[in-house]
Every structure is written in structure tokens, then in C-alpha cells.
Amino acid sequence: MTDSDAGRTALHIALEADGDGAHPAAWRHSGRPPAAVLTSAALRDVLAAAEGAGFTLVTFADSPLPPGTGPGTAAGRLEAGTRAAYVAPLTDRIGLAPTLHVATTEPFHLATQLASLDHASHGRAGWVVGAAAGPDDLATVGGAAPAAAALHREIADVIDTARALWDSWQDDAVIKDVATGRFVDSRRIRHIDFEGPTFSVKGPLITPRPPQGQLVVLVPDTLDADARADVVLVGRPDPAAVAARAGQAREAGAPLVFADVEVVLDAGRPAAARLAELDGAAEWPASGAVRHVGSPEQLVDLLGRLAESVDGVRLHPAVLAVDLPVLTERVLPKLAAAGLTRAPRAGATLRETLGLPRPANRFAAAATSN
Template sequence: MTDHAAGPPGLHLALEVDGDGAHPAAWRHAGRPPGDALGPRALREVVAAAQSAGFTLATFDDSPLPPGTGPQAPAGRVEAGTRAAYAAPLTDRIGLVPTLHATTTEPFHLATQLASLDHASHGRGGWLVGAAAGDDARATVGEPPLTAGAPARETADVIDTARALWDSWEDDAVIKDVATGRFLDADRVHHIDFEGASFTVKGPLITPRPPQGQLVVLAPDGLEADARADVVLVGRPTVAAVAARAAEARAAGAPLVFAEVDVVLDADAPAADRLAALNEAADWPETGRLRHAGSPQDLVDLLRELAASVDGVRLHPAVLAVDLPVLAAQVLPALAAAGLHRPPLPGATLRDTLGLPRPANRFAAPAAAHSS
């Protein structure tokens, strides 16, 4: 974890790449027909641009429900895990972090999908924990609404289950012994026998242990998952509020804390004019996050200020087609020149890039016991 008492050492930078941008009217300024947002070319281009710019990781938002209805709504979206998996062989250093909802996804399948992503990306996978718990969201899987407090319990159980399943194969379980015809050592594949408040999982996983051992788990700060997450995402409307919540998350055991920032930048028009034009088409509701509308240099100054209290920032550009090129050309280079950001290295795992250790397997016996 970063020692913030020693001053601002740098920032990891994440980029939300869902759809055409964070603003509901982003599709109007994407420079392509709305339906093209669902095609592979759009995904390839935005992830490639994010990697070339030097972002640490890309996140892929998702929901059990369509992104909206009516003429102002986005055209739709492809499931986030599928998008991240598609991007895996097209990239070599950026982390890929889809949103999967613990409250509407079967835990065993969730853990398997994420483990497969980590294998496909050679250790660059992560999981942004979602917890959609409304009546409509739960109805998509034929389940009743969750009562007060239940989403936090369900989320905790699913995180614990996923982590146990990722450990259910020891690192050396696959032996591929041609002489004996043995593919794996059955003594190194384990049942987890998890019992949660609303489900049980026996295990083991059907996928060998992920390259990272444990994928990087990102959790929004409202999920009460600080102690279970690797990264807590803090959405607060002021720098002071972000700093206060970041301190709480660290005290609860979070290794890393990222701030959430909405971004509208001066580009082909001043940011204020761009935002006004976007809002004429569709209002951008308050997200509870910091919101910057202004020059790239002012954003750099804001990020420098945040670096005193957080380890990273996740940016939500209003319009990816307009704001991402400005971030790539002006903001990230300025941070790099100031020693406040380093892009990930080709071949590095996401844990390597974030400075997180690879966890030991909970089921593995000491090395001496294996060799005896």
C-alpha cells in the first residue's frame, strides 16, 4: 500500500469504457451510428486507445437490465465478461475488469468466468463487484427482491466463494504426466464446501487456479466490502470527502483505494459548452462522484491533489470519442512527466502492476510436505 504520509508518489489510472461514454447522450457525439457501439470494432478501438495511452486498467460496466429505454437510451450492451474476454488476446499490458453482479449471477459460474478471463489475459483479469438488488434486476433471474442488509451479506458470501474457488486447485495440481497418463494430482484439487446465507457451493472449480492466484477484486465503497476487496472505489463529490472515506477504507483493511471522477474536457469546444450541449439532449444525473468539467491542466492539478490520499483514480469520460484522445495526448503525459504515473509493462500481471502480492493458496501444504 502507498505511504501517503511521505507525499504523493503516483497514481494508477483506470478508465471506464462502457458504451460511448458516461453521459447518457454520449452516443450522439461518438462519430458513428448508435448500433455500432455493440460491434467488435468499437470495443477494439477503445481498449487499444486506453492501452496505448498508458492506463493501468479498463473497466466494463454492466447491469442485469438494459442500459435504458426511450430515444435517448444507449443502443444496448454486450455482457461485460464477454467484452473483457474478447479484449484479452488483443492486449498485452492493460488490466481488464468487467462488472459481474454478485446478486444476480450464480457464484460458481461467476468464479469460473473470471478465472477463464485471467487465463486468457495471462494474469490481467479483475472483477468489479456489482450488487444490483432492485425488483427488476432480481426478477431477471427469477428471484425476489433482497431485503435491507441482504445485498451486503450476499455480496460478501459471493466474494468469499469466488476466492475459495480460485484456490480450489493448487498451483501445481496440473502435472501432465505422459508416462502414467495422469493429467492432474487429485490430492491438490479441493472441495470448498461453502455455506452462505442463501446458497451452498461444494466445488472444486472446473478451471485451474488463475495465473494471479486471486484476481484483483474491486468493490464500490457502498458495498461494505472494504476488508474483502483489493481495491475500494470511492465515489464522493469533494476531495476532502474522498480523503476521509479513503482513510476509513484503509483502516478497514483495503490494500488500495481509487477515487471516482467524471470528466468533461476542453476539446473541440470548451468543456462547459460541451456539457451544456450534452445536457440539452439528456440530463446527466448526479453520480455522487467528483466531476471535473474544464481544462486538461486543471484535471492534472485535481489528480495531483487526489494523489495525496488515494492510490489511483478511475475516470469516467463523458464522451469517450472526444475525451479519451485529450486524456491520452495531454493528461497522462503530464502526469508521467511529473512522476505521478507509470504505464503497465507488457507481460505484467495486474497484481504486478498494482504492487499487490500473489496470494498463497489456502489449501496448499508447506513446500516441505509436498516434497516429502
């Protein structure tokens, strides 16, 4: 997306909105009982603030396992796709991208759930590809943890299968022909007939083609699936390392690259003091991503440097209740004033907001060429 006034490419700003924040002790500073994170009000408040501030999209982390075992974490979390579906009709411009895991979710159901989300949001859905595949993760579905090579193959197969299923209905398959009593033209609905080493899918999907044609697929850089991504999420510790990994993703064919940035901001008291208190309750393990601990102004400077090598950033606030208001009041307005970002417009699809074309249906194209 190009900001013609500033003559530069706008930086897309995403927000990770799982739980009370990215820090394991975030629940202690949320200002509400731990179980309140499971309520609809908590989710509505975060999405309203993010959309009002002009965030491009929100992602929802998830795992086959509970989010933690320490005091206060027994509240657990709601499934990410369910959270995204709930807020879809409550929003009109922000993208919604839940994490769904390839090794613990049936590929057909995964593709269907995501297509339904795209319909519910009128084209604002994305998918953060998850690859939780440890023994405990797979035990939740009665499976065994795969070897690294097998998991890599399954990641590729599930992404390819989901994309094929989203094309299994042509855009004009729904005809609603009253005269003949036909709702669909079956000639425009295809079986994908996928056969792989761990699963097979005949298809077609049970929902019409998503409004975007293909949902926006966001892939963490650690999964080595850059060529299958619309957005590669880069988690590296500093701008130079981010730029190097972003270059690799682009060479592999990824249209867009976002940097993951964890943030602890000055909010009533210095960010370093806040982090020390949080870590005193529960240590925040290093994720490998950039971690900013400091002022909003310093964060704006950091994002400006990252904008030289990436198309967007995904912010992970340590404590949503504390850091999100600072982001909405002191960071995004400064980025907008500098021409570094701008809010999505109401009614736009996520692909339109990101400047990605709507892909042609592969089966329709094949039929035309024949």
C-alpha cells in the same frame, strides 16, 4: 508501484469504458450510429487507445437491465465479461475488470468466468463487484429483491466463495504425467463446501487456479465490503470527502483505494458548453463522485491533489470519442512527465502492476501446516 526517479508513488489511472461514455447522451456525439457500440471495432479502438496511452486498467460497467430507455439506447450493451474476454488476446499490459453482479449471477459461474478471463489475459483480470438487486434486476433471473441486510450478507458470501474457488486448485495441481496418464493430481484439488442462506457451492472450480492466484477484486465503497477488497472505489464529491472515505477504507484493511472521477474536458470548445448541450438532450444524474468540467490542465492539478490520499483514479469520460483523445494526448503524458504515473509493462500481471503480492493458496498452506 514506486517511481524511483521521482521519489513518489505512481498514481494508477483506470478508465471506465462502457458504451459511448458516461453521459446518457454520449451516443449523440460518438460519430457513429448507436448500434455501432455493439461492434468489435468500437471496443478494439477504445482498448488500443487506452493501452497505448498507459492506462493501468479498464473497467466495463454492466447491469442486468438495458442501459437506458431513451432514443438511441435500444442498442443495449454486450455482457461485460464477454467484452473483457474478447479484448484479452488483443492486449498485453492493461488490466481488464468487468462488472459482474452478485445477486443475479450464480457464484460458481461468476468465479469460473473470471478465472477464465485471468487465464485468457495471462494474469491481467480484475472484478468490479456489482450489487444490482432491485425488483426489475432480480426479475431477469426469476428472483425477488433481497432486503438490505440479506444483500450485504450475499455480497460478502459471493466474494468469499469466489476467492475460495480460485484456491480450490493448488498451483501444482496440473502435473501432465505422461507415464501414468494423469493430467492432474486430484489430491491437490479441493472442494470448498460452502453453505450459505441463499446458495451453496461444493466446488472445486472447473479451471486451474488463475495465474494471479487471486484476481484483483475492486469494490465500490457504497457496498461496505472494504475488508474484502483489493481496491476500494471511492465515489465522493470532492478531494476532502475522498480523502476521508479513503482513510476509512485503509483502516478496514483495503490495500489500495481509487477515486472515481467523471470528466468533461475542453475539446474544441469549453467543457461547460459541451456539458450544457449533453444535458439538454438527457440529464446526467449525479453519482456522488467527483465531476471535473474544465481544461485538461485543471484535471492534472485535480489528480495531483487526489494523489495525496488515494492510490489511483478511475476516469469516467462523458463522451469516449471526444474526451478519451484529450486524456491520451494532454492528460496522461503530463502526469507521466510529472512522475505521477507510468505505464504498465508488457507481460506484467495486474497484481504486479498494482504492487499487490500474489497470495498463497489457502489449502496448500493448510496442508503444509498439518
